[in-house]
Amino acid sequence: MNTETELSVAACSPMSAARPRNTQHATRVTQHASRITYYIWTIGCQMNRADSRRTAVALEALGLRPAARAEEADLVVLNSCVVRQSAEDKVVGRLSSLRSLKERRPGAAVVLMGCLVGDISALQARFPHVDLFVRPSDVDGLATWVEDTLLDRTAGAGSPLPRLYPGSSIDLQTGVPVSAEVAAMMGCDRHCTYCIVTQRRGPGRSRAPEEVVAEAAGLVRAGVREITLLGQNVDAYGRDLAGRPNLAGLLRRVHDIPGLLRLRFLTSHPADLEDEVIEAVAELPKLCPHWELPVQAGDDQVLRRMGRGYTAGEYLALVERIRARLPQASIATDIIVGFPGETAEQFERTLDLIRAVRFDAVHVACYSARPGTPAARLPDDVAPEEKERRRRAVEALQREILTETNATLLGQEVQVLVEELHRGKWKGRTASNKLVFFEDEEDWLGRLATVRITKTGPWSLQGDVRREA
Ligand code: SAM
Numbered sequence: 276m277n278t279e280t281e282l283s284v285a286a287c288s289p290m291s292a293a294r295p296r297n298t299q300h301a302t303r304v305t306q307h308a309s310r311i312t313y314y315i316w317t318i319g320c321q322m323n324r325a326d327s328r329r330t331a332v333a334l335e336a337l338g339l340r341p342a343a344r345a346e347e348a349d350l351v352v353l354n355s356c357v358v359r360q361s362a363e364d365k366v367v368g369r370l371s372s373l374r375s376l377k378e379r380r381p382g383a384a385v386v387l388m389g390c391l392v393g394d395i396s397a398l399q400a401r402f403p404h405v406d407l408f409v410r411p412s413d414v415d416g417l418a419t420w421v422e423d424t425l426l427d428r429t430a431g432a433g434s435p436l437p438r439l440y441p442g443s444s445i446d447l448q449t450g451v452p453v454s455a456e457v458a459a460m461m462g463c464d465r466h467c468t469y470c471i472v473t474q475r476r477g478p479g480r481s482r483a484p485e486e487v488v489a490e491a492a493g494l495v496r497a498g499v500r501e502i503t504l505l506g507q508n509v510d511a512y513g514r515d516l517a518g519r520p521n522l523a524g525l526l527r528r529v530h531d532i533p534g535l536l537r538l539r540f541l542t543s544h545p546a547d548l549e550d551e552v553i554e555a556v557a558e559l560p561k562l563c564p565h566w567e568l569p570v571q572a573g574d575d576q577v578l579r580r581m582g583r584g585y586t587a588g589e590y591l592a593l594v595e596r597i598r599a600r601l602p603q604a605s606i607a608t609d610i611i612v613g614f615p616g617e618t619a620e621q622f623e624r625t626l627d628l629i630r631a632v633r634f635d636a637v638h639v640a641c642y643s644a645r646p647g648t649p650a651a652r653l654p655d656d657v658a659p660e661e662k663e664r665r666r667r668a669v670e671a672l673q674r675e676i677l678t679e680t681n682a683t684l685l686g687q688e689v690q691v692l693v694e695e696l697h698r699g700k701w702k703g704r705t706a707s708n709k710l711v712f713f714e715d716e717e718d719w720l721g722r723l724a725t726v727r728i729t730k731t732g733p734w735s736l737q738g739d740v741r742r743e744a
Pocket of ligand 1: 320358359467469470471472506507508542543544569571609610611640641642643644645
C-alpha cells in the first residue's frame with residue numbers, strides 16, 4: 276500500500292551523488308548547524324516513511340532543526356516514489372515547486388532521495404536545481420554530505436539536541452509517534468515483472484537481528500507502542516545472513532521488548548511465507564494476526580506473466596492454512612488490474628478470488644507501465660477506461676464484503692491501540708487493523724482501549740470506550 280505523508284522532521288549513504296558544480300551554492304548555506312533547518316517531503320510506502328524518520332534522526336543528530344514548512348527550510352529533502360506513473364508525476368510536480376523555491380532562495384539546498392533516483396546523470400540533466408541525489412535508504416550518504424558540505428566545520432557542529440536514548444532513533448523535536456516502522460531488510464530478490472521498486476532498491480539485504488532489535492527497543496523506550504517490521508518481502512528476512520536467522524525468530528526477539536504493546540510485519544510474499552511465522556503469530560500475544568499478503572491477480576496466466584511464483588489455487592491454500600491455525604486472522608491484499616493482456620474473463624477470476632477469500636482490505640491499482648521493467652516491453656493493451664472499470668469493480672465488491680463482515684462486529688468489544696485525536700474523536704486500530712473511532716474526555720493516546728462497537732461501515736467502526744473500574 277502506498278500513502279503520502281509529509282514530515283516536517285528530517286536523516287543518509289555511500290551511493291549518493293552530489294552535484295559538484297553546486298558545491299559553491301551549497302557552501303553559501305554553510306553555517307552553524309543549529310541554525311540550519313530542514314524539511315522532509317515523503318511520498319510513497321511505509322519503507323519511505325521509515326527512511327524519512329531515520330533521515331530526520333540523522334539530521335537532528337548533526338544539530339539541524341526541523342522547519343515548519345519547506346519554503347522556510349535551508350535543506351529540503353524530497354523522499355520519492357515511482358511505483359506508478361501517478362506517484363512519479365507527483366514527485367516531478369514537487370520538484371518543480373522546489374525549482375521556484377531555489378529561485379527565490381538560492382541559499383536553500385534541495386536533495387532528491389528514494390526510488391526516483393536511478394540514472395543519476397540523466398536526473399542531473401533534468402533537475403539541475405537539485406544539489407544531491409540519494410538512493411533509497413542511503414541515510415548515511417545524505418548525513419555525510421550534510422556534514423561535509425552544509426555544516427561550517429570551523430564553527431563546529433551545533434551541539435546536538437539531547438537524544439531520548441543512546442544509539443539514536445527518535446528525537447525530541449520530531450515527536451514520538453504511537454506506531455513506527457523499522458526496516459528489517461532493504462531491497463528484494465523477487466523479480467515481479469511490473470515492479471520498478473526492486474530495481475531501485477536493489478537486491479535483498481537483511482539487517483542484523485541485533486540492529487533491528489536495538490532500533491525497535493530504542494523507539495519503545497522513547498514512547499513508541501507499536502512496531503511494524505518492514506521488508507519488500509519480509510518473509511525473506513535473514514536468508515542472506517550468516518546462520519540464516521528468520522522472520523519468526525526476529526519477531527520473537529522484538530516481541531520481548533518491555534513496554535511494546537503491539538508488533539506487526541509487512542509485506543508477506545505468498546511463495547515465501549513460512550509456517551513458523553504463522554506459528555509465531557498464533558503464540559505471541561503482542562504479534563497482531565494481520566497479514567499484508569499481495570495476490571495481485573486471480574488468474575494463473577496473469578500471475579505467471581507477472582512473475583509472482585504461485586497460482587491462485589496455491590494462494591487460496593495458503594489463506595486456508597493461516598485461517599486453520601488462526602481463525603481470527605485478518606488478511607489484506609494488493610491487486611493490479613489491467614496488466615498487459617489481461618482479458619475481461621481473466622479479470623473475473625480476480626473477482627472470484629476476492630469473493631472466495633473475503634479480504635479485510637484490498638489495495639487496488641490500475642497497472643502502470645514502468646520503464647525498464649520486463650512488463651513494460653509488453654503492449655499496455657487494456658484501455659485506461661477499462662482499467663478504471665475493473666478498479667471500480669474491485670472496490671465495489673470489497674465495499675460489499677466489508678459492509679457485511681464489519682456488521683458482524685456490532686455490539687462486540689474490540690481492543691484498540693489509540694494513535695491520535697482526529698477531529699475531536701480518538702482514532703486507533705484493532706489488532707486486525709480495523710480503524711475505530713470513539714469519543715471520550717480522557718487522554719487515550721498510546722493506550723489500549725476496550726471499545727464496544729455501536730456503528731459499522733465498510734471502512735471504519737465507531738463505538739463507546741469501556742471505562743476502567
Ligand atoms: N513487495 C510487495 C509485493 O509483494 O508486491 C509490495 C510492494 S509494491 C511497492 C506495492 C504495490 O504496488 C504492489 O503490491 C502492487 O500492487 C503495486 N504496484 C507495483 N508496481 C505496480 C505497477 N507497475 N502498476 C501498478 N501497481 C503496481
